[in-house]
Amino acid sequence: xxxxxxxxxxxxxxxxxxxxxxxxxxxxxxxxxxxxxxxxxxxxxxxxxxxxxxxxxxxxxxxxxxxxxxxxxxxxxxxxxxxxxxxxxxxxxxxxxxxxxxxxxxxxxxxxxxxxxxxxxxxxxxxxxxxxxxxxxxxxxxxxxxxxxxxxxxxxxxxxxxxxxxxxxxxxxxxxxxxxxxxxxxxxxxxxxxxxxxxxxxxxxxxxxxxxxxxxxxxxxxxxxxxxxxxxxxxxxxxxxxxxxxxxxxxxxxxxxxxxxxxxxxxxxxxxxxxxxxxxxxxxxxxxxxxxxxxxxx
Numbered sequence: 556x557x558x559x560x561x562x563x564x565x566x567x568x569x570x571x572x573x574x575x576x577x578x579x580x581x582x583x584x585x586x587x588x589x590x591x592x593x594x595x596x597x598x599x600x601x602x603x604x605x606x607x608x609x610x611x612x613x614x615x616x617x618x619x620x621x622x623x624x625x626x627x628x629x630x631x632x633x634x635x636x637x638x639x640x641x642x643x644x645x646x647x648x649x650x651x652x653x654x655x656x657x658x659x660x661x662x663x664x665x666x667x668x669x670x671x672x673x674x675x676x677x678x679x680x681x682x683x684x685x686x687x688x689x690x691x692x693x694x695x696x697x698x699x700x701x702x703x704x705x706x707x708x709x710x711x712x713x714x715x716x717x718x719x720x721x722x723x724x725x726x727x728x729x730x731x732x733x734x735x736x737x738x739x740x741x742x743x744x745x746x747x748x749x750x751x752x753x754x755x756x757x758x759x760x761x762x763x764x765x766x767x768x769x770x771x772x773x774x775x776x777x778x779x780x781x782x783x784x785x786x787x788x789x790x791x792x793x794x795x796x797x798x799x800x801x802x803x804x805x806x807x808x809x810x811x812x813x814x815x816x817x818x819x820x821x822x823x824x825x826x827x828x829x830x831x832x833x834x835x836x837x838x839x840x841x842x843x844x845x846x847x848x849x850x851x852x853x
Contacts, residue, residue, distance in 0.1 A: 570724040571693050573661045573785045580660040584690050585784065586751075588666035589697040591647075592630075594739040596760040597769025599699035601667060603776045608665050610789055613652035616664075617685050619678070621648045626672035649678075651685055656786050663784075664689055670738045678738075679745045686751065694753040695780070696743045699772050702759035705821035706804045710775035713757045717747040721754055725783075730755065756780075761821075763814065764804050770796035 572583045587607065589600035607613075630647035637643070649668025656663065664686070671678045686694065704711060715730040716722050722729060732740075739755070747753040756779060758772040774797045777788055808814045 570721055571661075571784060573656075573659055575659055575785055582660050582662055583692050584662040584664060585693045585695060586664040586666060586686055586689075586691045587695045587697065587780070588668075588739070588742065590649075590668045590670050590738050592670040592737070594670065594698045594700075594737040596699040596701045596765060597772050598767040599758050599760060599769045599772035599776060600697040602768055602770075602773045603697060603780070604665055604667050606773075606777065606793070607663065607780075607788065608652055608654075608667070611654035611656065611663065613654035613663070613665050615650055616653045616689065617651040619649045619668075619681060621646045624649075624671035624674055624678050625669065629672055630669050649682070651682075651689070653689065656784075659786065661784060661786065664691055668738075675738065675741055679742050682742065683746060683749050683751075686746070687749075691751065694743070694746045694751045695783075696739050696746075696753065696755045697757075697776055698737075698739045698755065699758040699760050699769065699776070701762040701765050703821060703824075704759045704761050705818050705825055706761045706764055706771065706801055707818065707822060708825050710772045711759045712775050712779045713759070714754060714779070716752075716754045717744070718752040718754070721752055725754075754783075761804075763817070764807075768796070768800075770800050773797075 571585055573585075574580045587604060589595065589604040591598075591601055595601050625647050627647070632647065633645045635643050635645060647669040649666065649671075652665045652667070654663055654665075655661070666682065702711075714725060714727045716725070716727060717729060721727070743753050743755050756776060758776050760769045760772045770793055774790065774793045777790055777793065780786070781788055781790075808818050
């Protein structure tokens with residue numbers, strides 16, 4: 556693992572050292588990981604990873620041996636058919652793909668997997684070995700969880716890190732959670748122990764609309780990634796899906812007085828805790844997104 560890409564001495568860069576129009580700068584490689592299952596309420600984390608992979612045209616560089624880690628009675632293979640009727644069998648697996656972000660010094664390694672059924676220590680060791688071989692500089696773990704949050708407000712995204720430098724740069728806390736964990740928590744912990752600066756990013760999905768997809772939570776994760784990595788993503792379709800999702804939940808809530816009253820209670824609690832959305836920081840972040848998209852259209 557390379558540690559030469561620290562941005563502490565590089566003016567104008569974010570916490571990951573990514574530079575716009577920075578093709579002459581030393582490459583920064585960031586691994587972004589998401590897993591299907593327990594760590595992925597509403598499929599928000601894995602849907603985010605899929606969008607990035609498709610947008611960048613990431614190419615596969617590694618795949619774990621599925622038979623070593625999965626119980627197929629729990630994580631069953633899936634049969635899909637093409638438009639021509641051709642049948643294809645998809646096995647649960649974990650894959651690494653890689654792409655460069657045009658106009659920047661950023662390479663991304665995308666880790667998309669299913670939570671393994673057994674041999675988690677060996678599984679994580681194999682992935683960390685691959686991250687080392689790919690010269691990964693930073694690791695970002697994506698997750699989504701069910702929470703008491705209203706669907707009518709911006710979806711909260713919690714950032715934590717075991718890496719002191721990232722905590723200071725981003726003004727975030729160390730993880731405080733105690734209890735059962737999934738593969739996202741395990742891999743995050745083991746990556747940090749292996750010396751990778753590691754960030755965990757969790758979106759809160761309203762528990763009363765837990766079914767997939769959850770485009771508003773996906774949008775929150777993607778916008779956070781844009782801000783952290785200085786990249787722009789094609790979010791317009793996700794914005795439209797999130798707005799349609801919110802309208803649909805509004806209609807369902809209006810048909811049930813108890814649910815509508817519960818949502819109002821969540822809104823009041825959220826509004827009491829949070830500052831108004833249109834703060835100076837929020838406006839600045841939105842303006843930065845606008846500038847990135849404008850530059851990408853040139």
